[in-house]
Amino acid sequence: MQFYMPTELITGEGCVTGNAQKLARYGKRCLIVTGGSAAARSGALQDVEEALRSQEISFTHYAGIEQNPTLASCEEGGRLAYEAGADFVLGIGGGSPLDAAKAISVFAANPGMTEQVFYSAEWDHAPLPIVLIGTTAGTGSEVTSVSVLTDSKGKKHSIHDRRIYAALAMSDARYTMTLPRAATLSTGIDALCHCIESYFSRKADPFSRLFSVRGIRLGLPVLQQVADASPDSMPTLQQRETLYQVSIFGGMAINPTGTVFPHNVGYYLTERYRIPHGFACATFLPELLTHVKEQAPALCGAFYEACGTSEEELVNLAKKVVPVQGIRLSEDEIRTALPRWENNGTVRNTVGTVTTEQIAEMLRKGF
């Protein structure tokens, strides 16, 4: 077993303003990285600005991060950080701004770096310190050394490097209160998929599985409640606090193990059809459960027993949560896409053997 997670993680009501003095460790100038309006709507941006002012830390705000952030936006953010003389990068948001903040910290320390060098991880200088403030409960990016970005060819790629762990991550579940029910379900099912996929990773060990099992036991009943509630209802603070914990457990689980095939095949649905990440991954959850039942039955039995659930319950939840998109892929499109999964590291990380023909079958079912 191995475990490494150097991020100082603080959660709870008022944690950002209440721990403002911790920000002073990272310098006197900061680049704040956000998406559009969610950071302000959640209240997190105001708390961060108040905390920075209280420590006399000056800041520049870069609000240019889109959903599924592009490498170009991160380069732009890195240039801004460099020009502003930022000592550290502070990301506020869901997975997109948090993953982008990690990449921006790399570009800020290595101005003019090419895409190839970025992905090779052969950086001349260590990234700037990173502070992350989560406003959704799904990604777990706060506690992982992963950043998922869309490259110049429009393809989602992740980098995994110990130098992009946040130095400090803080979150107050109240920041997730403005997140609508559909987004809560998408991010929540993403967190649940992290826990489940990690369990069936070839790299899983008893330690990572502790996080998986805890996340599933906590998250499953709450996601059921949110999925069964009326479409215009809003999840409660207590439900959101639980889902935030699930996202952290999911992040801790995938950190050493990575995800398995539903995540990677899901990237394709997001790139091609703009299906939200969590829904895209959960689309392939039933196929993962069928696959492990056939190829790793003993492990599968131990999983359901430890998590107190069943294949039927998980499949029903995934079907209930993921909206039907009415998408059918042509055989041509499937054949064109398939090579990306040949010798794909994430697909091979799944226990048993997943063939590209299996993936073709999954895609033929439509969504």
Ligand SMILES: [Fe+2]
């Ligand atoms: Fe994910």
